[in-house]
Amino acid sequence: MSSSSTAGGWRELHLSLDTPWAEVHHADIATAMRTRAVDTSLGEETSRTVSGAAPRTSEQTSRAVVELRGIRKSFGSTEVLHGVDLVVDPGEHVVIFGPSGSGKSTLLRTINLLEEPSEGSVRVLGVEYGPGLGSNERRGSAIQLRRHVGMVFQQFNLFPHLSALHNISLALRSVQGIRRREAEERAAVALRQVGLLRWAAHFPGELSGGQQQRVAIARALSLDPEVMLFDEPTSALDPELVGEVLAVMRELAESGMTMVIVTHELNFAREIGDFNVFMDQGLIADSGPRGFLDRCDNPRTRQFIEAVL
Amino acid sequence: MSLLANYDWSLIWENKEDLLHGLLVALEVAAVALVLSVVVGLVLALARMSKPPVSWIAALYVNIFRGVPALVSVIWVYFGVSLLLGINFTVFQAGVIALVLLYGAFISEIYRAALQAIPRGQKEAGLALGMNPIRIFARVTLPQATKIAIPNIGSMFIGMIKDTSTFTVIGLLEVTRVTQNLNSTTFQPFVLYTAAAALYVAASFFFDFVFRAVEKSLTTPPAGGIAKFLTGRRRRRIEFVVKDLEALSGRT
Numbered sequence: 011m012s013s014s015s016t017a018g019g020w021r022e023l024h025l026s027l028d029t030p031w032a033e034v035h036h037a038d039i040a041t042a043m044r045t046r047a048v049d050t051s052l053g054e055e056t057s058r059t060v061s062g063a064a065p066r067t068s069e070q071t072s073r074a075v076v077e078l079r080g081i082r083k084s085f086g087s088t089e090v091l092h093g094v095d096l097v098v099d100p101g102e103h104v105v106i107f108g109p110s111g112s113g114k115s116t117l118l119r120t121i122n123l124l125e126e127p128s129e130g131s132v133r134v135l136g137v138e139y140g141p142g143l144g145s146n147e148r149r150g151s152a153i154q155l156r157r158h159v160g161m162v163f164q165q166f167n168l169f170p171h172l173s174a175l176h177n178i179s180l181a182l183r184s185v186q187g188i189r190r191r192e193a194e195e196r197a198a199v200a201l202r203q204v205g206l207l208r209w210a211a212h213f214p215g216e217l218s219g220g221q222q223q224r225v226a227i228a229r230a231l232s233l234d235p236e237v238m239l240f241d242e243p244t245s246a247l248d249p250e251l252v253g254e255v256l257a258v259m260r261e262l263a264e265s266g267m268t269m270v271i272v273t274h275e276l277n278f279a280r281e282i283g284d285f286n287v288f289m290d291q292g293l294i295a296d297s298g299p300r301g302f303l304d305r306c307d308n309p310r311t312r313q314f315i316e317a318v319l
Numbered sequence: 320m321s322l323l324a325n326y327d328w329s330l331i332w333e334n335k336e337d338l339l340h341g342l343l344v345a346l347e348v349a350a351v352a353l354v355l356s357v358v359v360g361l362v363l364a365l366a367r368m369s370k371p372p373v374s375w376i377a378a379l380y381v382n383i384f385r386g387v388p389a390l391v392s393v394i395w396v397y398f399g400v401s402l403l404l405g406i407n408f409t410v411f412q413a414g415v416i417a418l419v420l421l422y423g424a425f426i427s428e429i430y431r432a433a434l435q436a437i438p439r440g441q442k443e444a445g446l447a448l449g450m451n452p453i454r455i456f457a458r459v460t461l462p463q464a465t466k467i468a469i470p471n472i473g474s475m476f477i478g479m480i481k482d483t484s485t486f487t488v489i490g491l492l493e494v495t496r497v498t499q500n501l502n503s504t505t506f507q508p509f510v511l512y513t514a515a516a517a518l519y520v521a522a523s524f525f526f527d528f529v530f531r532a533v534e535k536s537l538t539t540p541p542a543g544g545i546a547k548f549l550t551g552r553r554r555r556r557i558e559f560v561v562k563d564l565e566a567l568s569g570r571t
Contacts, residue, residue, distance in 0.1 A: 122447055124443055124446060124447060152446075153449055153451060156446060156447055156448065156449040157449040159447075160447075160448075161447035163440060163443070163444065163447075165438075165440050167438075167440040167441060167443060167444035168444070169441065169444070169459055169463075170463065170539055171462050171463050171466065171537075171539055173553075173557060175557050175560070175561075176553075176557075180458055180459075181448045181450065184445075184448070184449075184450040184451075184454045184458065185448060185449045185450060194556070194557070194560045195560055195563070195564070197560075198560045198561055198563075198564045199564065202564060207561055207564065207565065208561070210557050210558075210560070210561045211554055211557040211558060211561075212540075213539035213540050214539075215539055215540075216539075216540060226444075229448070230447075230448070233448060233449065
């Protein structure tokens with residue numbers, strides 16, 4: 011992508027912000043987001059993400075891809091999230107880390123409503139999907155929400171009875187209603203993006219963990235999501251297979267995809283994280299922009315980072 | 320040896336057509352009942368896994384009909400329904416309904432266990448992709464559950480074939496009834512019932528083979544000749560799509 015086209019993308023975004031958000035076509039947003047994200051890597055003066063630690067004003071968040079406000083979640087009588095706010099901007103890579111049981115996976119899963127929050131607002135691309143803060147707000151359905159949000163799971167969750175290709179084409183046919191032939195062709199393209207075209211006819215059971223996770227990433231990407239969620243994508247992998255999955259994620263990040271990643275791979279987090287979130291006991295205990303992992307001075311955060319690295 | 324030679328074994332060969340026809344009738348009733356039982360069983364399994372009032376009714380049904388013997392069931396359906404409601408089923412219909420009432424209950428338990436064995440993550444993956452729940456059930460959960468359920472459904476089918484023997488009581492001309500009829504004129508019960516037993520066992524062996532083949536075809540990757548034949552087209556289509564794309568990317 012050339013820098014001239016990215017500049018165009020910037021202008022397009024600002025123009026579109028003059029119109030009410032609901033009227034903006036999603037494709038326009040997607041284009042604008044991708045191109046803007048390239049800007050963040052090119053020059054810091056064009057990017058807000060470097061100032062991520064500063065409080066985000068409503069003007070800033072109006073173009074956010076994901077906005078969580080006051081998220082509380084209880085399982086039975088146990089509350090695991092005690093009111094969490096998180097904003098993810100277009101093209102931003104948010105990394106969430108913290109001890110197990112701190113609520114980071116639950117938080118991630120509220121973004122696409124796999125966990126229905128008990129309280130709070132889940133806004134994606136400006137549309138409210140969660141319980142909401144105001145009572146008179148119109149809400150989108152969970153299915154609409156999930157069509158904008160891709161997710162990759164720790165356990166891959168490929169469909170074991172379908173080949174790699176059909177794992178992807180089933181999703182395409184079910185969600186976008188396209189014909190089998192076209193779905194299979196697009197699935198093949200998606201597999202090629204993660205370097206697994208040769209394995210198209212193989213079943214998940216015949217693939218290594220790393221390959222399975224790459225198929226899972228391809229499956230989520232084939233539906234053109236606006237944001238990708240990663241729930242400990244490398245935690246179930248043999249150490250030698252972690253690299254290939256991280257490589258795919260790195261490439262995806264460089265292409266400008268908006269990403270929210272729950273991970274224990276702090277080296278990867280340091281490299282990729284535009285905004286870093288440390289969760290502890292159901293709250294965001296600490297957070298900061300790029301460089302946060304090396305600079306943070308909160309003793310609890312430091313202690314955790316040093317223990318993991 | 321001499322003991323066996325005292326019996327008139329030629330009777331079997333002389334009446335082979337009647338006996339085989341009896342087997343055919345038994346298999347027809349069992350096969351129709353199997354298809355309907357799977358449908359009923361699946362509905363019952365879903366009902367039992369749903370919310371309380373519905374799940375209680377399903378559980379009550381299952382527990383009642385698992386306990387009813389086939390003989391009682393068929394007498395209910397054939398004579399009882401006729402007396403109470405005035406509906407007169409043919410013996411074939413009554414046999415099928417009697418089996419479905421019982422085996423629907425058994426198969427619902429088989430399916431319930433199979434559906435519950437599918438990891439939560441499968442449904443979550445479908446939801447996260449934006450698939451609607453009906454489609455997730457039809458294309459993700461059900462195929463995997465069926466694969467788990469197939470061996471047990473096979474056992475149920477063999478049980479169903481054997482239970483048709485009780486339909487003698489309503490006059491269905493299946494193996495046992497044919498045997499009884501032949502015995503009443505020839506008085507050779509040992510010979511005739513041995514032949515009947517052999518037919519049931521042969522059917523059992525045959526359908527064990529059939530269900531094994533089906534089971535194999537559902538493994539991933541599919542195993543066995545029949546499975547390869549059935550899934551070959553799909554595999555070739557994938558290879559075609561892949562080659563197409565490789566050729567395309569080679570050119571650019």
